[in-house]
Every structure is written in C-alpha cells, then in structure tokens.
Amino acid sequence: xxxxxIENLTKRFGTSLAVDRxxxxxxxxxxxxxxxxxxxxxxxxxxxxxxxxxxxxxRVLFDRDDVTNLPAHRRSTGMVFxxxxxxxxxxxxxxxxxxxxxxxxxAAERQARVEEALKLVRLAHLAGRFPRELSxxxxxxxxxxxxxxxxxKLFLLDEPLSNLDAKLRAEVRIEIRALQQRLGLxxxxxxxxxxxxxTMADRLVVMEGGRVRQVGSPRELYDEPRxxxxxxxxxxxxxxSGRRENETEFRTESGLVLPVDTTPNESNNANVFALRxxxxxxxxxxxxxxxxxxxxxxxxxxxxxxxxxxxxxxxxVIQQTPGANEPxxxxxxxxxxxxxxxxxxxxxxxxxxx
Ligand code: ATP
Numbered sequence: 228x229x230x231x232x233i234e235n236l237t238k239r240f241g242t243s244l245a246v247d248r249x250x251x252x253x254x255x256x257x258x259x260x261x262x263x264x265x266x267x268x269x270x271x272x273x274x275x276x277x278x279x280x281x282x283x284x285x286r287v288l289f290d291r292d293d294v295t296n297l298p299a300h301r302r303s304t305g306m307v308f309x310x311x312x313x314x315x316x317x318x319x320x321x322x323x324x325x326x327x328x329x330x331x332x333x334a335a336e337r338q339a340r341v342e343e344a345l346k347l348v349r350l351a352h353l354a355g356r357f358p359r360e361l362s363x364x365x366x367x368x369x370x371x372x373x374x375x376x377x378x379x380k381l382f383l384l385d386e387p388l389s390n391l392d393a394k395l396r397a398e399v400r401i402e403i404r405a406l407q408q409r410l411g412l413x414x415x416x417x418x419x420x421x422x423x424x425x426t427m428a429d430r431l432v433v434m435e436g437g438r439v440r441q442v443g444s445p446r447e448l449y450d451e452p453r454x455x456x457x458x459x460x461x462x463x464x465x466x467x468s469g470r471r472e473n474e475t476e477f478r479t480e481s482g483l484v485l486p487v488d489t490t491p492n493e494s495n496n497a498n499v500f501a502l503r504x505x506x507x508x509x510x511x512x513x514x515x516x517x518x519x520x521x522x523x524x525x526x527x528x529x530x531x532x533x534x535x536x537x538x539x540x541x542x543x544v545i546q547q548t549p550g551a552n553e554p555x556x557x558x559x560x561x562x563x564x565x566x567x568x569x570x571x572x573x574x575x576x577x578x579x580x581x
Contacts (some may be wrong), residue, residue, distance in 0.1 A: 228381040228413045229289040230255045234548075236285035238271050238437075245271040247437040249285070256411035258404070262460070263434035267444070269417040270385060272434075276415060277383055278302045280420045289380050305374030309386040312368045313358040320345065320354040321368045326377045343383065344376040345369075347406060370431040371403065382407065382414040388423060400427055421461050425449065433457050449503075455578050458501040465507075465542050467500045471575055481539035484516070488570040497575035504545040506572040509533050510565045511554055518565040521558060531555075535564055542566060 238246040246371040252371055253259045261269040274280040276287055278299035286295045313322050315517040324341040332340070345351045348368040357371050358366050364546060367387060374382060380400040387403070388396045405426045407414050418424050424431050425445040433440040433448065433456075445461075452458035455466050462476045469479035476499045477485045512518075518538035526548065533544040544566065 228410055229272040229292075230256050231289040231381055231413060231415065232286075233272070233276065234286040234288070236272065236275060236287065237283045238268070238275060238280065239283045239309045242579075244437050246275070249437075249439060251432060251439070251442070253413055253415060253546055255413050256408075257429045258412075258414040258416060258427060259415040259430045259432060260428035261305075261432050261434055262363060262417055262418055263408045263420060263440075264460070267434040268437040269419070269434060271437075273383055273385055273415060273417050277304050277306055278507050286526050289496065303377065303379050304381045305377060305379030306383045306385065307367070307370050307374050307387045309389050311358070312375075313330055313366055313369055315358050318349060318355050318357055319361065319365075319372075321367055322358070323372045323376050328371060330377070337341060340372075340376050341372075344372040347375060348372045348402075349409075350384040354403070363391050367391065367399060368402075369499060371406070375406075375412075380413070380428070384410040384414060384416040386418055387416075389420070396423070403572065425461065427498075431461070433460055452501065452574065452576060454576050455501060458499075458576060460576065463543060465504060465506050465543070466499075467540060468498060468578075469500060470498055475570065477573070477575060479540060483538045485573070486568070487573045488492040490576060496577045499576050499578055500573050501576055502573040504543045505533070505567050507542060507544040507547060507568045509535065509544050509558065510567065511558055511562065511563060513563040514565040515567070517567070518563060520562050521562045523560060523565055524558060533558070535566060537566065 233249055233251040236246055236249040249272060261272060263269055275282045278297060286293055316495045320341050323344050324337050327337045327340060342351060345354050348371050350365060350368050388399055388515060391399060400423060416427060428445060430442060430444055431448050432442045441448060441457045448457060448461045454465045459466055467479045469477055471489055474479045474489050475486060517537055519535050522534040522536050525532040529548055530545050531548045535542045535544060
C-alpha cells in the first residue's frame with residue numbers, strides 16, 4: 228500500500244471550477260472520506276487520483292512518486308463504483324480474475340488469488356454464479372474482491388453503497404471498514420452520506436464548491452465544526468443567526484437570548500449559534516426563560532424528536548425515548564415545555580470559513 232498526496236489540485240471544465248486548489252494527504256492504511264453535497268467536486272477529485280481525468284494544475288503522488296501524468300492502468304488503484312460494473316456474462320470468479328488475466332498472470336496463480344479474494348469477502352461458495360444470480364450486496368462484494376485482487380496501492384471507493392437498501396448498507400459498511408483495517412488499505416471514499424462518512428472514516432474532508440471546508444476526525448467535525456456549513460452538513464443541528472451579546476449570551480436575529488459559554492469560541496465573526504439536537508433536554512412545564520409550545524413529537528423508536536417553538540425560533544430536540552410511565556411520554560403537541568443545555572454545548576461559528 229502507498230500513501231497519497233494531493234497538492235494544489237485544480238480542475239476546470241470550460242469556465243467552471245470543479246476542484247479548486249485541493250491539498251490533502253492520506254497516510255498509509257488510513258481511510259479518508261470526501262463528503263459534500265452534489266456537485267462539490269468529490270468524484271472529479273477521485274477521478275483525477277485514479278488517472279481517468281487530467282488535472283488542470285496540481286500534482287498527485289503515491290508515496291513520493293509523482294503519478295500526475297501516468298495513465299490509469301499504470302497507477303495500480305483498486306476502484307469500486309456505485310454501479311458495480313461487473314461483466315454480466317462472466318461468473319463472480321471470472322469477474323474477479325479479469326484484471327489478473329489482463330496483467331498476464333498464469334492460470335494457477337490467478338486461481339489462487341481469485342479464491343483468496345473471494346474468501347476475503349465471504350463469497351468463495353458463490354464463485355461460479357453470474358451477477359444476475361447474486362443479490363446487490365453480493366455483487367458489491369464481488370466488485371470489492373475484484374478491486375482487492377490486484378493488490379492495489381490505493382483503494383478508491385465512489386459511493387460504493389448507494390445502490391443498497393438501508394439495512395444492507397449498514398452491514399456492508401461495517402464489512403468494508405473491517406476489511407480495510409485488517410488489510411491496512413489506504414482508502415479514499417467518496418460519499419454524500421454523512422452517516423457513512425462518520426462511521427467509516429478515520430478522517431473526513433468536507434467539500435463545497437470545489438474547495439475544502441474542513442478536514443478532521445469524525446468527532447472533531449461533529450463537535451468542533453469550523454463554520455455553519457460544516458456543522459449542518461455533518462449532522463442535525465440547530466443553527467440560528469445573530470450575534471454574541473457578551474461572554475454568556477447570544478442574541479438571535481429575532482431577539483431571543485440564549486445561554487452560551489463563549490470561551491472556547493474565539494472567532495471574531497461568529498454570527499451563528501450551532502447546537503446539536505441531542506445536547507438539549509426537554510422538561511414538561513414552563514420553567515426558566517427558555518420555554519415554549521411543542522409543535523411536533525415524532526416517535527423514532529429508541530429516540531423521540533421534539534420541535535419546540537420559542538418566540539420566532541423552532542428548536543429540534545432529540546432525546547432517548549422515555550419509558551411508558553415516565554413524564555415526557557405524555558408530552559404532546561401544544562404542551563408547554565422548557566429547554567435546557569449545558570452552556571458549553573453550543574458552538575458559535577461564522578456562516579462561512581472560506
Ligand atoms: P455528486 O455527488 O452529484 O456525484 P460530486 O461532488 O461528485 O457530485 P463532481 O461530479 O465532481 O461532483 O462535479 C463537480 C462539478 O463539475 C459539477 O458542477 C459538475 O457539473 C462539473 N462537471 C463534472 N464533470 C464534468 C464534465 N465532464 N464536464 C463539465 N462539467 C463537469
């Protein structure tokens with residue numbers, strides 16, 4: 228496996244800038260996810276790393292080797308796509324072995340490596356099946372085996388789970404992560420699914436408009452977003468515009484005064500209050516200054532979501548679902564409730580850090 232360095236990488240399509248001076252390094256054995264809304268430049272970046280697309284400027288290095296001008300087939304990357312891109316007329320084993328045949332490996336070695344790769348993805352028993360005889364999850368595992376079998380320097384995953392249903396997605400996610408960690412695969416994952424990125428990646432790169440907004444561990448990005456865009460993109464968040472009144476208060480544009488502790492928030496242009504829904508607690512009755520009417524109660528099984536209207540603002544609160552005999556179980560729309568949070572929980576951030 229190699230490490231990956233992306234230096235000042237830029238891609239223009241005509242006048243539009245798809246990727247704008249991107250810098251990123253991925254350590255050997257690390258999984259880094261590119262996360263961002265549609266059109267932010269994730270796939271374009273991945274395609275430049277794979278060698279399918281020439282950059283307008285900048286460099287791509289595997290270890291210390293500059294591969295910017297190397298064609299895709301000489302880069303030794305293992306790619307897995309959203310559409311599994313399996314050959315329909317070939318069995319699982321033939322699909323996995325195709326790349327080895329192209330590389331001129333003899334039949335005996337090919338067979339041994341195909342068997343090993345299929346074993347890794349727990350599909351050895353289905354080696355003789357055609358893609359149409361396999362489920363979506365199994366087809367995606369064949370695609371994984373096909374990418375792994377060539378012993379790639381870099382593992383590139385482009386929305387690999389988006390064709391699977393939610394339950395299967397969660398399963399295959401864990402499988403890929405376990406395999407990636409066990410084999411120490413240097414991996415670049417492209418996704419617009421924040422849950423996928425948070426659960427799979429060592430580090431996340433949040434992109435927007437071709438540029439990097441923030442790079443960090445899932446926990447850093449979730450707990451310490453640099454700006455409102457990142458806060459909102461990596462998880463549910465109550466985001467309210469306004470200004471810092473003093474060290475302990477934030478005043479929203481609608482005039483609501485919210486308790487904060489501004490000491491961890493050094494930014495001068497922090498005009499957004501950002502607070503995760505699970506950091507707020509709801510109590511029945513109108514106590515304290517932050518109370519209002521419940522607008523909606525949504526039962527989500529282990530969690531319950533409350534929308535609470537205070538002045539002109541609506542707060543989203545997510546709490547563990549109380550037991551049948553606990554007081555909150557009785558909270559219903561129109562009830563008066565109070566909200567509380569630890570004043571260290573909110574982040575004061577700028578709208579944008581760009
Ligand atoms: P998605 O999640 O929808 O796949 P993405 O973040 O991967 O989005 P890209 O596919 O990298 O985004 O596209 C980035 C920008 O570049 C978009 O504005 C897109 O329209 C543009 N773009 C991509 N490929 C081309 C192309 N071949 N010609 C012109 N513009 C392109």
